[in-house]
Amino acid sequence: MPGRRPLTFADACRAVLADPAAAHSMDTTLAPVHARTVPEDWGERRSQLVRRRVPTGVDRVLELGCGLGALLAPLGTHYEVVGADDRRAHLRFPAARGESVVCGRPVAPPVHSAFDAVCVLEPAVARHSAFDVCGGAYVALRPGGIVILAAPTDPEAVFDPEVETYRGSRYRLERAVDIGSDDVVSIDYRVTDRRDGDSVVTSEQRPLELTSTEGLTAALRSAGFTNVRVAGESDLPGVVVGTGVRPIDNGPPGGDRTAHSLDPAETGGWADDRSDE
Structure with missing residues (x-):
């Protein structure tokens, strides 16, 4: 390679x-x-989906399972955005464009309590159990942060x-x-x-891992999120979109997680990577 x-x-x-x-x-x-x-308008349409649900005052956003990074640029015009994925062949594309990426599994992100918002879109959710993805998002969020998760209910959505x-x-x-x-x-x-x-x-x-309105609601609540809302998206058939807030007074399941920033030494050198060519 x-x-x-x-x-x-x-x-x-x-x-x-x-x-x-x-x-x-x-x-x-x-x-x-x-x-x-990947359709040319895919990233902009998903950016709009995320932005409609992000409250004011949000600065740092993490996309779990960013893949080729189609969302990072359009979302990055509004927030400080980092993409995380465990597929290095995919991360090379956004890294070559100068976008900030880190290598890590969406269900076990290498950052803890560090972001105001976390988004996960349907291609990433289709690779893992919705319960596991929600757990990964919870870990990456600061207390009070919001998750926006688009999950497929039909394989043709992916x-x-x-x-x-x-x-x-x-x-x-x-x-x-x-x-x-x-x-x-x-x-x-x-x-x-x-x-x-x-x-x-x-x-x-x-x-493919598919879910339903009820399944995504259960996954978000099981991970510890409150203010859970899940509904269909009118212009995205076969997809349900859920949001939830990490409580301020609760730590993540499994023990203490100390907030820290992305460090290339911790993540194999993939934070804010750049192409060699």
Whole structure:
């Protein structure tokens, strides 16, 4: 994997052609392909969703499971924003754009009691139990802070079952998405070298964690949040949005957590990272 620069579409295609049987996925080798599937207005629409629920006086916002960082720039025009994710291939994209990111699992963030608000969006919630995500958000919030969590109730809120073709100067990649009855997403990738005609196929399967209004309400309350509100979002079918406040007089479950800021020494050097190129 080349340095800390983001992988390119050509990097991804070459890796699949070289070893199609390897464990390629949108979280690793195929991150640049996933980047091409994100709609242009996705980040701005989610920024509006978050901002409508953030109270006045909020300065620092953490996005858990920020992935490729599509939300960080639009939200960063209003707040001091940090993104956290455990997928280094994804973090390289926002880091190269100069955005602040830290490497850590959304369900066990490397920061404690440090943020005024925490947001978690549907692609991140779909990777973990809503109960675990709410627990991670609670830990990262300062007492009195608010969580905004968008959770999928339908798999098509996270993946569109479709076939798309992406092209570069040398490679063509066809991506086919199928959603099974068990809410497991199967993704097939056919990569073709347009110079010599070589073509290979690799696949991945992704189980999704879905919830409901009642399920997200229970997850927020179980984590310790108060003032819990959960409702659907009119322009986002298959998604429910919940908010909750970390009580001022209660510590997080599992013992004392001392507030501290992001420190590259603690987080593997990924706080406020920059691309080498």
